[in-house]
Each structure stands twice: as C-alpha cells, then as structure tokens.
Amino acid sequence: MQYPKPVTRLIESYMKLPGIGEKTATRLAFFTINMDQEDVGEFSQALQEVQTKLHYCHICGNITDQEPCEICANEQRDQTQILVVEQPKDIMALENMHSYNGLYHVLGGVLSPVNGIGPDDLRIKQLVERLQHDDLITEVIVATNATSEGEATAMYLAKLIKPAQIKVTRLAHGLAVGADIEYADQMTLQRAVDGRQQI
Structure with a gap:
C-alpha cells in the first residue's frame, strides 16, 4: 500500500x-x-x-532583504578589516560573539579541485576588487573552516592579497582541524579571532 x-x-x-x-x-x-x-x-x-524577499548583498555576499546588507551599510563598523568566510551562516556565528566589529566577505565555498571548484567558482574576484577600490582596508582575516580545502583556500588568498601590502591573518587557537565555524561555541570563536596569525 x-x-x-x-x-x-x-x-x-x-x-x-x-x-x-x-x-x-x-x-x-x-x-x-x-x-x-x-x-x-x-x-x-x-x-x-x-x-x-532575500538576495545576496552585492558588496559582501551575505544574505539580506536590503541593499546593501545591514553590516555593509553600517558606517560605525571598523572599515579597515574584512573577515572572509565560506558561507553566510558563518557570519551569524561570528556576529553572535559581539566582539568583531569589522566587515565581511562571503566566498560561497572553498577551493576544491576534486569537486571541480576553482577560483572562478567563488567570490574571490569580488574580494580582490573590493581591496583594489577601498584604501581603508588594512587587514583581511581569513576564516575558512579548518579543513584541507579551507587551508588551501586560505593560502591561495594570502598569496593573492599579500602583494597589495595588506596584512592577511588566519583564525587560530581554538578551532580544531575539521571543525566548522557554525558549530563552534562563542568562546572558541572568540579565541580564534583574538589569536589570529599572519599568513
């Protein structure tokens, strides 16, 4: 039946x-x-x-119902830092810490040659364009997940951005290898942001 x-x-x-x-x-x-x-x-x-009613912010790639998104439109945020994440849901996890006050950029994934995902499949070009057109940015914090693909993406971004004389750091201390940002508790995320290292 x-x-x-x-x-x-x-x-x-x-x-x-x-x-x-x-x-x-x-x-x-x-x-x-x-x-x-x-x-x-x-x-x-x-x-x-x-x-x-939702779309992706044309500046950072976060999901939003306004243009630009609430974070990009907030002039009170630190305009000198961009924290790069894989997905929009990672932004909410980091925002719940209530201590990071900079800007964001969503890649839309990570580099994964095995799955056929290269630089052109991510929002890397848009990140580079933001850095070229915004003289205020002095640091890019790479917050991709602690996986082999996340690490490879972080290294790729560092090599791409460093010639522009912009400091590139990576989340550290607290995020275990293989851990996803969205599942990390606030204290772990706080330690990761505070203990970021230059790459």
Missing part, C-alpha cells in the same frame, strides 16, 4: 533537505498533516519569502 500522492510528494520534498532520510521525512510529513491550518500557512509563507 502506498501513501496518497500529497503525502508522498511531501515526504519527497522533505527528503531534499540535507541530512533528512526517508524515515525522518515521513515523520515530518505526518507532523505537518496534524499541524493547524494557520501554522501550515505561516510555514508555507516563510518558505516562499526566503525565495522571493
């Missing part, structure tokens, strides 16, 4: 989410069936709004 088509479609939709297998998707589908109509409507609207 098969589920009715609407249930099957809902299960298949949930399975498109990362880390969701068939059992979890089925459990979520049946939970959704039992939700109040109002809650289902709000859930549906939230899904639609992230597609229709």
